[in-house]
Amino acid sequence: MINASLTELAAALAGKKISSAELTGLFLERAQAANPRLNCFITLDPERTLAQARAADARLAAGKGAPLTGIPVAHKDIFCASGWLTTCGSRMLSNFVSPYDAHVIERFNAAGAVILGKTNMDEFAMGSSNENSYYGPVRNPWDAGAVPGGSSGGSAAAVAARLTPAATGTDTGGSIRQPAALCGVSGIKPTYGLVSRYGMIAYASSLDQGGPIARSAADLAVLLNAMVGFDARDSTSLERAPEDCTRALEHSLDGLRIGLPREFFGEGLSADVARAVDEAIASLRTLGCRVVEVSLPNTRLSIPAYYVLAPAEASSNLARYDGVRYGYRTAQYDDLLDMYMKSRAEGFGAEVRRRILMGTYVLSHGYYDAYYLQAQKIRRLIARDFAAAFERCDLIAGPTSPSVAFNLGARAQDPVQMYLSDIYTIGVNLAGLPGLSIPCGFGEGGRPVGLQLIGNYFGESRMLNAAHRYQQATDWHLRQPDGEARP
């Protein structure tokens, strides 16, 4: 049951082979048992979760089930869920119980899905290793000495360890794709604007996008159908006719043009990752894809541009955490300024403070033009690079991350080295494009490698189609970490 696809689970629930309460109970037990070791969850609330499962059972019994009714889904602790502690991985929100549901949570609730728990993450989604959580690091299920990636590390690790059939994440610079790659699972960041950001705690508003993490592309398609939808409460939400992302899964890949950006295969890419990705591309070729070389010449500028724009937005987005209305407030203070400074110094971790400082700096009088406006120009150049590439191909393929999961603590003292691990994912966010990562083999130390597919705007169905056909021809996505294999 722990390896069943979402479609199989839905069929089992509809056929009364298992109840949602039983299914949910099974995953809850696994999550509770694994959490001391992997630390995937910040909050598990079995009572609340099982109550929702029983409600789903009633709905199934009444014949009103939808594709996700009764299926447990874990949510990154960045999504506000009514009645749930919603911490965003921060001490600042360690006491914040959300009074409302994010749009994504509303959509899952409406579909009858069950909230399994809230997953661990880098504080305010700032990080690539999940080491920046106030609640401690998440361990990679493939190797407890390795990081799971970040910032949606808890979600990716929970899916990899079969603690949940599916999870949500958010991706600002690679935070769905990179942990999916490092944990050997599948994850997709949709086109910017498809998934409402309402109730998704903001890191960098112009880059943040929610998306699902699961064990297969087919499951991602089912989850995406639930998550995508116009929301008038998010001014950047796109109003489009609903699209069934499962519709094109089985289409043939004959003649599909796959672009390989030469900048993704050069210096900085580990040999083990390069080998696995090359093999995956060879597989795509045997499935009928045509491979062309493309160029994304400004790729190297994506990291500096990102580390101007994202911190700039973050420095403003995080200004609301001032200890006045909710969240952490320091115990002792002399006056208002002292309260602000102590509450924020104590409530935020080092990486968050670093990015607030960077962002404040680049927006300051006299630096704005030199940093913020220049970065915006680079952002447009990067989008133009992608547009040019998509004139020559239908999908772009390459590695998700330059290396397999690194060891815990290995890069914690070197932020720039840490930032470089997002070199292949950040451009996608800057351009607002969709990107996914699927497992495509193993590298050094038996740690998973991810293949990234990047689509043109609204190319999700086509990306999922290619990923699904690839997964039908391979079994990387079915592999699971040894320690977690117990049914």
Place this chain on the structure above:
Amino acid sequence: MSWEVVIGLETHARLSTVSKMFSGAATAFGAAPNTQASAVDIALPGVLPVANRGAVERAIRFGLAVGGRIHDRSIFARKNYFYPDLPKGYQISQYEQPIVTGGTIRIGDGESEKQVRLTRAHLEEDAGKSLHEDFHGMSGIDLNRAGTPLLEIVTEPDLRSADEAVAYAKALHALVRWIGICDGNMQEGSFRCDANVSLRRPGEPLGTRCEIKNLNSFRFLERAIQYEIARQREILEDGGRIVQETRLYDPDRDQTRSMRSKEDAQDYRYFPDPDLLPLAVSASWIAEVAHDLPELPEARRARFVEQYGLTAYDAGVLIAAREISDYFDALARRLPQQAKLAANWIMGEVSARLNRDGLEFDRIPLSAERLAELLARVADGTLSGKMAREVFDAMWNGEGSAEQIIESRGLRQISDSHALEQLVAEVVAANPAQVAEYRSGREKAFNFLVGQCMKASRGKANPAQLSEILKEALAS
């Protein structure tokens, strides 16, 4: 050598929308603290702003009314600073690309007429309120006001005196109410001004300015500017220099005091708000708003002069508020030949009575239709001025229509010349001594005889007609 005063005003007009600038919460004034603060206004984690279409429409209306340029694309920006009544830690405003630029507001009359140029008008949200009393060493925060929509209207430094500044503020106040974008309630803070004041020798470049914040009455605006002019003049004439700073006006002491200097000015780190798309205003939307725009004060003033033959002065008084001019228009349309009479009544009796009863014009208890009936009776000589005032009083008190009151009180003026001749003949016959006196050249006797006639008619004789008939009778 004289000084030239240079003033520019920034006015915050609270837009009369039902809900807030970026949230669905109500904007009504005076609710219990924090009962009109939604998740968005409190700035809970994860919430997002959505621009209020009604507020944008009001900004368009303003842009059209002042003849400004309405931009098809404007940008909401974040103004970042920490304050407890600013929940997000930033205010959403428009900075580099406002929705309206340019336009003018006319002040004064005739020779002193002046077009005050506007720099811009932009949309933004208000902050909440900090309450420092009744909290025993702590402060209270009320976020009801947080997020209410404001239109900030900025002039060029075109004003040259406190009087001009007040005239501009009054004209702007009348205009925003006229076009229905702001209730203009100054006590509730719906209309507040910041004044930038500087002095210079005529012909020289602009001097260093001081900004006086948050002036919420015309009197405070006038007093604060006057004080500031005197303060700056004294410093300059003593050979000193003005320090650029923000000042506050203290009405109790009638003076301004320093709030913060330019050196302390915060760096607001403005940048485009990534949560809001550029504000797009289509030509068709502007056309739609223009179509629904009421006749504007300037056009109406010209029409009153043209159509009703009013003087520019009278027309200017009548367009001080839209309700007054609507009322006059309704009245004059019924009495096209008596527009001057109608204007005099509105500026005289009607406004005196409203004053006495402490009523605003929109609460007038007498419709223009009813008043027109009364004035028609004045015009046709049925009522004397004195009688008309009596009838007006009764109508004001709800005693009925002009006709009903004239009938019930027997107030019809005697204008029948036959009846008056008979009455005069009787009085002449009964007062031979006074008649003789008059005929011997003593004019005073005439007034006595008029009085006797009036008495005999119980005050109803048409005075002008009576006097004519009496003169004729005495001459014969």
